[in-house]
Amino acid sequence: MNQRKMGDLLPRLIPILAVLLALLVGAVMLALLGTNPWEAYRALFIGAFGSTNALADTIVKATPLLFVGLGICIAFRGGVLNIGGEGQLVTGAIAATAVALAVPTWPGWIIVLMSLSAGMLAGAIWGGIAGLLKAHLNVNEILSTIMLNYIAVFGMNYLLRGPMMDPLQIKLGSFTPQTARLPRSVDLPRLIPTRLHLGAAIAVVLAFAVYVLLWRTTIGFRIRTVGKNLRAALAAGINTKRYMVLSLLLAGAFAGLGGAVEVLGLHHRMFTDGSAFGFTGSAGFNGIVAALFGQLHPIGTIPAAFLLGALLTGANKMQRVMQVPSALIGALSGLIVLLVVGSEIFHRRQIRRADKRNSELEDAVDAKEDS
Amino acid sequence: MSTSIIEQVQVKELVARGIVKQFPGVLASDHVNFDVHSGEIHTLLGENGAGKSTLMKILYGMYRPDAGEVLINGTPVRFHSPLDAIRQGIGMVHQHFMLVPTFTVAENVALGLPSSRRVVLDLDIVSRRIEELAKTYGLHVDPQAKVWQLSVGEQQRVEILKVLYRGASLLILDEPTAVLTPQEVEEFSETLRRMINEGHAIVFISHKLHEVLALSDRITVLRNGRVVDTVLAADATKEGLARLMVGREVILQVEHPEVTYGDVRLAVHGLSANGDSGLPALRGVDLEVRASEILGLAGVSGNGQKELAEVIAGMRSSTSGQVFFDGTDVTGSLPGKLLDHGLSYIPEERMVDGTVRDFSVEENLILKDHHRQPYAHGVFMDFTKIASESDRLIEAFDIRTPSRHTPLKSLSGGNIQKLILARELSRNPSVLVAAQPTRGLDVSATEYVHRRLIEQRSAGTATLLISEDLDEILNLADRIAVIYEGRIMGIVERGNVDVEQIGLMMAGVSEQTTK
Ligand SMILES: Nc1ncnc2c1ncn2[C@@H]1O[C@H](COP(=O)(O)OP(=O)(O)OP(=O)(O)O)[C@@H](O)[C@H]1O
Ligand SMILES: [Mg+2]
Numbered sequence: 001m002n003q004r005k006m007g008d009l010l011p012r013l014i015p016i017l018a019v020l021l022a023l024l025v026g027a028v029m030l031a032l033l034g035t036n037p038w039e040a041y042r043a044l045f046i047g048a049f050g051s052t053n054a055l056a057d058t059i060v061k062a063t064p065l066l067f068v069g070l071g072i073c074i075a076f077r078g079g080v081l082n083i084g085g086e087g088q089l090v091t092g093a094i095a096a097t098a099v100a101l102a103v104p105t106w107p108g109w110i111i112v113l114m115s116l117s118a119g120m121l122a123g124a125i126w127g128g129i130a131g132l133l134k135a136h137l138n139v140n141e142i143l144s145t146i147m148l149n150y151i152a153v154f155g156m157n158y159l160l161r162g163p164m165m166d167p168l169q170i171k172l173g174s175f176t177p178q179t180a181r182l183p184r185s186v187d188l189p190r191l192i193p194t195r196l197h198l199g200a201a202i203a204v205v206l207a208f209a210v211y212v213l214l215w216r217t218t219i220g221f222r223i224r225t226v227g228k229n230l231r232a233a234l235a236a237g238i239n240t241k242r243y244m245v246l247s248l249l250l251a252g253a254f255a256g257l258g259g260a261v262e263v264l265g266l267h268h269r270m271f272t273d274g275s276a277f278g279f280t281g282s283a284g285f286n287g288i289v290a291a292l293f294g295q296l297h298p299i300g301t302i303p304a305a306f307l308l309g310a311l312l313t314g315a316n317k318m319q320r321v322m323q324v325p326s327a328l329i330g331a332l333s334g335l336i337v338l339l340v341v342g343s344e345i346f347h348r349r350q351i352r353r354a355d356k357r358n359s360e361l362e363d364a365v366d367a368k369e370d371s
Numbered sequence: 372m373s374t375s376i377i378e379q380v381q382v383k384e385l386v387a388r389g390i391v392k393q394f395p396g397v398l399a400s401d402h403v404n405f406d407v408h409s410g411e412i413h414t415l416l417g418e419n420g421a422g423k424s425t426l427m428k429i430l431y432g433m434y435r436p437d438a439g440e441v442l443i444n445g446t447p448v449r450f451h452s453p454l455d456a457i458r459q460g461i462g463m464v465h466q467h468f469m470l471v472p473t474f475t476v477a478e479n480v481a482l483g484l485p486s487s488r489r490v491v492l493d494l495d496i497v498s499r500r501i502e503e504l505a506k507t508y509g510l511h512v513d514p515q516a517k518v519w520q521l522s523v524g525e526q527q528r529v530e531i532l533k534v535l536y537r538g539a540s541l542l543i544l545d546e547p548t549a550v551l552t553p554q555e556v557e558e559f560s561e562t563l564r565r566m567i568n569e570g571h572a573i574v575f576i577s578h579k580l581h582e583v584l585a586l587s588d589r590i591t592v593l594r595n596g597r598v599v600d601t602v603l604a605a606d607a608t609k610e611g612l613a614r615l616m617v618g619r620e621v622i623l624q625v626e627h628p629e630v631t632y633g634d635v636r637l638a639v640h641g642l643s644a645n646g647d648s649g650l651p652a653l654r655g656v657d658l659e660v661r662a663s664e665i666l667g668l669a670g671v672s673g674n675g676q677k678e679l680a681e682v683i684a685g686m687r688s689s690t691s692g693q694v695f696f697d698g699t700d701v702t703g704s705l706p707g708k709l710l711d712h713g714l715s716y717i718p719e720e721r722m723v724d725g726t727v728r729d730f731s732v733e734e735n736l737i738l739k740d741h742h743r744q745p746y747a748h749g750v751f752m753d754f755t756k757i758a759s760e761s762d763r764l765i766e767a768f769d770i771r772t773p774s775r776h777t778p779l780k781s782l783s784g785g786n787i788q789k790l791i792l793a794r795e796l797s798r799n800p801s802v803l804v805a806a807q808p809t810r811g812l813d814v815s816a817t818e819y820v821h822r823r824l825i826e827q828r829s830a831g832t833a834t835l836l837i838s839e840d841l842d843e844i845l846n847l848a849d850r851i852a853v854i855y856e857g858r859i860m861g862i863v864e865r866g867n868v869d870v871e872q873i874g875l876m877m878a879g880v881s882e883q884t885t886k
Binding site: 216217218219221222224225228229231232233234235236237238239 | 684685686705706707708709710711716718723724725726727728729730734738739741742747750751752754
C-alpha cells in the first residue's frame with residue numbers, strides 16, 4: 001500500500017522537480033552573465049510574492065493562464081490539441097470590447113454579462129471552426145488553430161487601426177491602435193484595493209465547474225470516451241464528430257472568456273502592438289503549459305497557473321532590479337516549459353512502458369525499436 | 372539448432388517452485404509449482420483469471436515473481452526481461468499477434484535480430500532458413516508474402532516460426548487455437564507433435580477441453596492462482612477437468628427449447644461492403660433473422676463475417692444494399708441510432724471496438740447507456756446507481772475484478788469478454804449481433820453465455836451469431852448460414868444439418884441451398 005502511495009506521489013512531484021531543475025540551470029546562466037543568482041532569485045521571489053501588490057499581480061497574470069488552461073484540459077481529454085489559445089483570447093477580447101462600446105449607456109451589469117458572453121461566444125466560434133474542420137474535412141487541428149491565430153491577429157490589427165479605433169486618437173491625430181476606454185460601469189469589481197479583479201475568482205469557480213463537467217456529466221463522459229478510444233466511442237452510440245467539435249469549441253470558449261475578462265477586469269480597452277503577444281502576453285501558449293503542469297486536471301491547473309503566473313511576474317521584476325537581459329528571462333521560461341512538458345512526456349512514456357510490460361506488447365515494441 | 376542466431380542452451384527441463392505474484396487486490400499466483408520437460412506438451416487449464424497468463428509471463432520474464440524460483444536444467448535463473456528468457460531458449464506466442472502487417476514474413480521474422488551481414492540485411496538467408504524450418508515442422512507459409520495478406524492461421528504460423536527461428540527449445544503458447552478453424556487446429560496439432568519429436572518442450576494454454584485432451588501429455592489445473600492438480604491426459608475426461616477447474620459440475624451442452632418465431636427483426640438485402648484493404652469483402656449478402664431466432668453464421672474467418680457484423684452495427688459503411696431493423700431502413704445510420712432501435716453488438720475486436728482500456732470496469736459497463744436512466748438524470752450521472760448496477764453485473768456475470776474501479780486493462784482476457792457480454796446482454800436487446808462471443812472464455816463462462824443467449828432467444832431477441840466454433844453454432848442456432856468469400860453459400864435448418872455439407876460450403880465447394 002505504502003509503495004502505491006509513493007508511486008502515486010512521484011508523478012505529481014515531477015513538474016516541481018522540473019521547475020527546480022530549470023531554476024538550477026537558470027542559476028548557472030545567471031552566474032555566467034556575472035549576476036549573483038541568489039540575489040536574482042531573491043528578486044524574483046520578492047517580485048512574485050513579496051507584497052500584497054506583488055501577490056495581486058501574480059494572480060492577475062495567472063488568471064488568463066487558468067482560463068486558457070481549463071479549455072486545454074477539456075481539449076486534451078477529448079483527444080484534440082488546441083494551439084489556438086492566442087487567437088481565441090484575441091477574438092474573445094475584441095467581441096467583448098465591441099459589445100461594451102456598442103451600448104455604453106445600458107446598466108453596467110447587463111453590459112458585463114453581454115460582453116462576457118460575447119467574448120465566450122467568439123472564442124467558441126474560433127475553436128469550433130477548427131473542430132468542424134477536423135471532424136468533417138480531417139484537417140489537423142494543430143495547423144488550423146495556428147492559422148486561426150494569424151487570422152485573429154490580422155482581424156484585430158485591422159479593426160483597431162480602422163473601425164474600432166478610439167475617436168479621441170483620431171481627433172488628436174496620434175492614431176494609436178487602440179479602442180476607446182470602456183464605460184467605467186463595466187469594470188469588473190476589484191477584490192482588494194490592488195489590480196486584482198473578479199476575473200480570478202470567476203476562473204477558480206469555473207475550474208470546479210470543468211471538473212464537474214468532465215467527471216460528473218454525460219457530456220464529460222463522452223468527451224473523455226472520444227479522447228480515449230474513438231472507435232469504442234462510436235460503437236457506444238456517441239456522435240464522435242460532434243464531440244470532437246465540442247471539445248475544441250469549449251476550449252475556445254474558455255480562452256475567449258479569458259480574453260473578455262482581461263479587457264473588462266484589467267485593460268478596460270483593447271489595444272495592439274501588431275502581434276498577439278502585445279495583448280495576450282503569450283497566455284494562449286502559457287495556458288497549455290499550465291494545463292500540462294496541472295496534469296490536465298482542472299483543479300490541478302489552478303496551482304499550476306498560479307506558479308507560472310508567479311514566475312512570469314517575478315521574472316519581470318528580477319529583470320528590472322538586476323538588469324539582466326530580457327532574453328535571459330525568455331530563455332528561463334522556455335527552459336521551464338521544455339522541462340515541464342518534457343518531464344510530462346517522459347512520465348507518460350514510463351506509464352505506457354509499464355502498461356506495455358503488462359499488456360504483452362513489450363517485446364514487439366522492443367523489436368521495432370531495436371531495428 | 373546450429374544456425375541459431377543467439378547462443379542458447381537446450382531446455383531439457385524447466386521447474387518453477389513456489390511462485391507467488393500479487394497484483395493489487397488479486398493473488399494471481401499463489402505458491403505455484405510447475406514443470407515441463409523436453410518432449411512433452413504440458414497444458415495449463417483454468418478459469419478466466421485463474422492466473423495462467425500471469426504464470427507464463429513470469430516464465431517468459433515479463434513479470435518478476437514476488438517469491439519462488441525458476442530452474443532451467445537444474446540451475447536457478449533470474450529473468451529481468453523477455454530478452455533474458457529468449458537467451459535461455461524460451462519463446463512465447465501471445466494470444467494477440469504482434470506482427471507488422473506491412474512487412475513480409477521474412478522481415479517480421481528477422482525483426483529485432485542482428486543480421487549475419489552486420490549492417491546489410493540478410494533476408495535471403497532468413498528466407499532460406501524459414502523454408503527449412505517450415506519443412507521440418509509443417510508450418511507452410513511464403514516468406515515473401517506480406518503479413519496483411521495472410522489468414523489468421525497463417526499469421527500464427529509466422530509467430531511460431533519467429534520463435535523457432537530464435538532457437539527456442541521451450542515454447543509457451545497462450546491460447547493459440549482460440550482463433551483457428553477446425554482444419555487449422557488439425558495442422559497445428561501436427562506441428563506441435565513434430566516439435567516435441569524434435570525434443571522441444573511445450574506449454575500450452577487453451578479453454579477447449581477436447582483439444583487439451585487430444586494434445587497434452589500432462590495437464591495442470593489452476594484455480595484462483597493455485598494449482599489444484601496435475602494429471603496425465605490419458606487418465607483425464609472432459610467432465611473431470613471441468614469439475615477440477617470450476618469446482619462443480621458443468622453442463623457442457625445447453626438446452627434448446629421450442630419457441631415460436633416472431634416477425635423479421637433484422638433483415639439484410641443485397642449487402643456489399645469493402646474490407647479494410649479497400650477490396651470487396653461482402654458481395655450481395657441476404658439474411659433475415661426473426662424474433663426468438665438465432666441465425667448462426669458459419670465460415671472460415673476472413674470471409675466477410677467481421678465486415679458483415681460491422682455494417683449491421685453501423686461501424687462500417689456499405690457500398691450497396693440495405694439493412695432493416697423491424698422493417699425500418701437503417702442503412703448508413705450511426706450506431707447511436709441503432710442502439711435506440713435496440714441493437715446490442717458484441718464485437719470481434721474487443722479491445723478496439725468494445726472497451727476503453729484506460730477506463731474503469733464501471734465506466735466500461737455503462738459505456739452504451741451512460742446517458743439513460745438509471746445511470747443519468749439529465750446530463751448528471753448518478754454514481755450511486757452506477758455503483759450498484761455495476762456491482763450487480765459484476766456479480767451476475769462473474770467478472771473477476773478486485774473492484775468496479777479497477778482499470779479495464781488489468782483484467783484477464785476472458786474477464787474483459789465477460790464484461791462486454793454483461794453490458795450487451797443486460798440491455799435486453801431486440802437485435803443482437805454477437806461475433807465470437809465465447810472466444811477466450813473458460814468452460815463455465817461459455818456455458819453461462821450460451822445459457823444467456825438461449826434466454827435472450829426465449830425473450831424474443833433476434834440474434835445473429837457469428838462464430839468460427841462450429842460446435843457452438845450447431846448447439847445454439849435455429850438456422851445456419853454459411854459464408855464464403857463474402858457470399859452466403861446456403862442456409863440450413865437446425866433439423867436437417869449435415870456437418871459434412873456445411874464443411875464443404877465453408878470451403879466454397881457447394882453452392883446449393885437447402886431449404
Ligand atoms: N497487470 C496486471 N495488473 C493487475 N492485475 C492483473 C494484471 N495482470 C493480471 N491481473 C489479474 O490477475 C489475475 C490473473 O490474470 P491472468 O491474465 O493470469 O488470467 P488467465 O488465467 O490468463 O485468464 P484468461 O483465461 O481470461 O486469459 C486476474 O484477476 C487479473 O485481473
Ligand atoms: Mg490469459
